[in-house]
Amino acid sequence: MPPDKCVFRVHGLGADPGGMQAPPRPVGTLLSVGYDQMWIASLQDDVDVTVLLEEWDAHPPPGPEPWEEESEQELYLRGAVAISTSAAEPVLHGVRLLGGVGRYRVRVRARYRTEIARLYDGLLDRFRSGFSQEFQAALRELQGVEHYLVQLWPSAPTGPQRVVADSAFDPLTAPAAALPVPAPAEETGPLPALPETPEPVSD
Template identity: 30%
Template sequence: MTPLAEVECLVSPERRLILVCGDAPQDTGFVPDFGTGRLCYSDRDVLYLVSVSDYHDASVTLQTWDAEPPPDPAAEHSEAVEVELSRGGAFVSALLGPRVSPVLRVGPPGRYHVRVDVTGREAVRLRLVDLDDRPSGVERFVVAFWPTGG
């Protein structure tokens, strides 16, 4: 089983956050309770991914699937949410920053299941001991979208 389409980019987390935005104008006013310690928070046209640190460049891959993808056995942590995409597309952005990935055409406007898998968190923690080393692509997020069927 392979994804129908995917886009990948590197992004520098700001305040440990990475945004995955729908390609509709953003004005949800959504502010998650980050004290709950989750990997991913969702609202209409936005996902907040929580990184292990600010001081690195994370790899983010967005994928679209026609059904639930197989689990990633290498994932250190996974979380499932749902998101409504008003126009059916999504892209990666730094917090309050410009788009850093192409738009992934997920499908028609509507609700989607999302699973976020992440690897490399412990490796980033270990490398951050050396302040001269800025890890790039070590923490890897895979954000998979598939239809809710409803």
């Protein structure tokens, strides 16, 4: 995909890149993160990059290959994730997440980010015309070499979980031991009547 204006966006469905919850463009960093979207920065905007997207059940292993840069953040996703350019053009339409709606940890790893920017600047210095066959052939050698790995997994709960109600409970079929015990009659019946006070007898 082309890193238009040196960035691309990973976001949930309905995330507004111009909304109040949208993060600013990254400056000097790999990521800029908001509530339901993040910007990922490249150091150039003319050479296509490769983006790999993975969903995991839990924190993924480190992996055998080294990565030059890495950052881990958190996003709220509404059951799907998408990738778009800086102009909001979809590159990867909403992909359904098996983890459903909720908060996700997101780990972004980058490789050859600095090197591709350096090599591309070298091409601009070496060739007078960017339309020459020699320049285009050299540019094709750089396409897709810059890699980004985006890994998502559900965030761990931050507190104890409490069951409010069991939707599978059926009082008609549940055993007697599972049925709620009624309160004693004296606690549920009407209040006892007070004895009437006899009227005083006048002489």
